[in-house]
Structure formats: structure tokens, C-alpha cells
Amino acid sequence: VRAGIDLGGTKIQAVVVDDGDSVVGQARRSTPTHGGPEDVVEAIAAALEEAAKTAGARDALTGIGVGSPGHVDSATGTVASARNLPNWIEPFPLGERLASRFGVPVRVGNDVGTAVEAEAALGAGRPFRSFLGLWWGTGVGGGIMVDRHRWLGRGAAGEIGHMVIKLGGAKCTCGRRGCVEAYAGRAAMERRVERAQKGGTKTRLFELMKEHKHDHLTSSVWQHALDEHDGLAERLIERAIQALGAGAASAVNLIDVEAVVIGGGLGMRLGEPGVARIREAMLPHLFVDERPPELRLSELGDLGGAIAAARLAPSSPTPAR
Numbered sequence: 183v184r185a186g187i188d189l190g191g192t193k194i195q196a197v198v199v200d201d202g203d204s205v206v207g208q209a210r211r212s213t214p215t216h217g218g219p220e221d222v223v224e225a226i227a228a229a230l231e232e233a234a235k236t237a238g239a240r241d242a243l244t245g246i247g248v249g250s251p252g253h254v255d256s257a258t259g260t261v262a263s264a265r266n267l268p269n270w271i272e273p274f275p276l277g278e279r280l281a282s283r284f285g286v287p288v289r290v291g292n293d294v295g296t297a298v299e300a301e302a303a304l305g306a307g308r309p310f311r312s313f314l315g316l317w318w319g320t321g322v323g324g325g326i327m328v329d330r331h332r333w334l335g336r337g338a339a340g341e342i343g344h345m346v347i348k349l350g351g352a353k354c355t356c357g358r359r360g361c362v363e364a365y366a367g368r369a370a371m372e373r374r375v376e377r378a379q380k381g382g383t384k385t386r387l388f389e390l391m392k393e394h395k396h397d398h399l400t401s402s403v404w405q406h407a408l409d410e411h412d413g414l415a416e417r418l419i420e421r422a423i424q425a426l427g428a429g430a431a432s433a434v435n436l437i438d439v440e441a442v443v444i445g446g447g448l449g450m451r452l453g454e455p456g457v458a459r460i461r462e463a464m465l466p467h468l469f470v471d472e473r474p475p476e477l478r479l480s481e482l483g484d485l486g487g488a489i490a491a492a493r494l495a496p497s498s499p500t501p502a503r
């Protein structure tokens with residue numbers, strides 16, 4: 183069996199899968215909001231131990247794959263500039279640390295890229311030779327599949343969240359202005375809510391966060407606010423959808439893929455109705471508007487990122503270092 187870790191800004195999801203990519207054990211932990219990379223390693227290890235225990239497979243583990251945010255060097259397993267993780271700016275040897283702890287080889291890959299490849303092989307991307315993965319969560323990530331291979335460019339292709347949709351627009355988490363993520367990323371939206379509330383706008387978003395015992399405005403908090411018809415939540419989600427539509431349509435104008443597959447925490451939470459709204463928002467911006475691309479929701483769902491990560495892990499036992 184192999185293990186997969188989906189390392190996200192909100193949660194750490196671990197799965198243990200068999201040779202057929204079927205999940206035989208799983209566990210979840212909250213991502214530490216304080217401390218640093220060492221604390222994140224502790225939380226990953228705890229989730230992994232629990233997932234292996236539920237699978238009854240602690241000793242049968244042949245490898246671990248990790249889908250990580252930030253700048254991932256997959257050759258060395260080092261991760262840097264993971265802005266949605268606590269104090270994780272300098273390169274940190276995540277793969278090496280987990281390999282010595284579990285005594286099996288570890289492969290680290292980019293979280294969204296890995297998930298998009300898994301959709302291509304096992305999920306919503308299967309019918310298409312080319313598609314764009316649009317992952318709407320804490321940030322806005324992406325991946326481009328061309329002829330069933332992921333287009334990597336010089337290593338950083340697919341950053342649809344940093345397509346500029348408004349010159350001199352809102353400040354983005356990347357430090358630049360006017361990116362899709364500045365309007366649609368959960369982290370950027372949370373800061374926007376803070377400012378609006380300070381400016382006197384009424385919203386129940388932060389109350390709902392406390393009532394449901396979350397540290398951040400998670401996708402479930404946004405859903406609760408939408409269910410209550412919270413005005414600010416509705417306006418900011420609409421603004422995010424318009425930003426995603428403009429960004430995705432611009433990308434399609436450039437690369438003309440057959441489909442757009444929507445995933446990520448908020449993408450999955452808003453589900454098919456959200457996909458329909460993104461489709462609508464794309465239409466005015468499509469250059470060839472008589473044949474828009476198909477839009478699909480990710481099929482691998484909540485465990486998709488972790489299952490995708492497990493596919494990175496070596497499946498045959500090799501001696502641990």
C-alpha cells in the first residue's frame with residue numbers, strides 16, 4: 183500500500199491506497215496555524231499514522247506521496263514559499279524529514295498539478311485530450327493538460343490564479359495587483375471581509391466561523407453564510423465567480439482546451455450550481471463564443487488531492503535511506 187498526503191492551508195488529509203488506487207484507510211488533521219514547518223510535519227505524521235492504523239497497514243507501506251502548496255522542488259522534496267502554511271518561506275526538506283521518520287521513500291509534488299493529473303487519469307478529465315484544471319480554494323491554482331500530459335512550461339505553468347484580470351486592481355496574496363486570486367482566493371476574500379466589517383458593513387461571516395468552531399472563513403462557513411443570504415457573502419462570492427470566469431475564459435482564448443474542470447475546497451463546496459455560475463461568467467469573455475468549452479466538477483472530490491498524492495509514491499518497495 184501507498185500513502186498520500188494532501189497538504190492544504192486548512193486541513194491535512196491522509197489516505198492509504200492499494201494497488202488499484204482504492205482507499206483502504208484515511209485520517210484528517212487541521213493544518214497548524216502557528217509555529218512552522220516542524221509543526222506541520224508533526225501534524226502530517228499524526229494523520230499518516232492514523233490512516234495507516236485504520237488500514238491495518240503500518241508495516242506494509244512502500245512509499246508516501248505528498249501534494250504540497252508553495253514552490254515544490256520534486257527532485258529534492260524541498261518546499262519553499264508556502265504562504266498558506268505557518269512561517270514557511272525558506273526552503274524546508276519536507277520529503278527527507280518524512281522519509282527518515284517513516285523509513286520509506288517520499289515524493290513531493292505540487293498540490294494542484296498532482297490533483298489535475300489525477301482527474302485526467304481517474305476523474306472528470308478522462309474524456310478529454312486537453313483541459314484546464316481550475317482549483318478554487320485558499321488560493322486559486324491550476325493545471326493545463328495538453329494531449330493527456332500536463333504542460334509544465336519551465337516548471338511553473340498553470341498559475342491561473344495569477345492571471346491579471348484588472349490592471350492596478352486588488353492586492354493579491356502574491357504581492358502583485360489585479361490577479362484572479364485577489365478576488366477569488368479564500369485567503370484574499372477573508373481579508374476583504376475584515377476590511378468591510380471594519381468599515382461598518384454588517385455580516386454574520388465571522389460569527390458563523392466562531393459558532394462552527396473554525397479559525398478561518400472555511401468553505402463551510404461561506405456555505406452557511408450563503409444559506410442565510412448574508413449580503414456581503416453573496417456579493418463577494420459573485421465577485422469571485424466573475425473573476426474566475428474572466429480568468430478561465432482568457433485562458434481558453436489562449437490555449438483553446440476542450441474543457442475546464444473545477445476543483446478545490448470552495449469549488450467542491452459550491453458544487454454543480456457553482457460550476458454553472460462560472461460557465462455563465464465565462465461566456466461574455468470567450469472569443470469563439472459559439473463553442474464554449476465543457477465545464478465539469480472534479481469527480482475525485484474531497485479525497486481527490488490525497489489519492490492524487492498517493493499516485494506520486496513509488497509502488498514497489500525500495501530500501502529506505
Ligand SMILES: [Zn+2]
Nearest residue numbers: 344354356361
Ligand atoms: Zn497574484
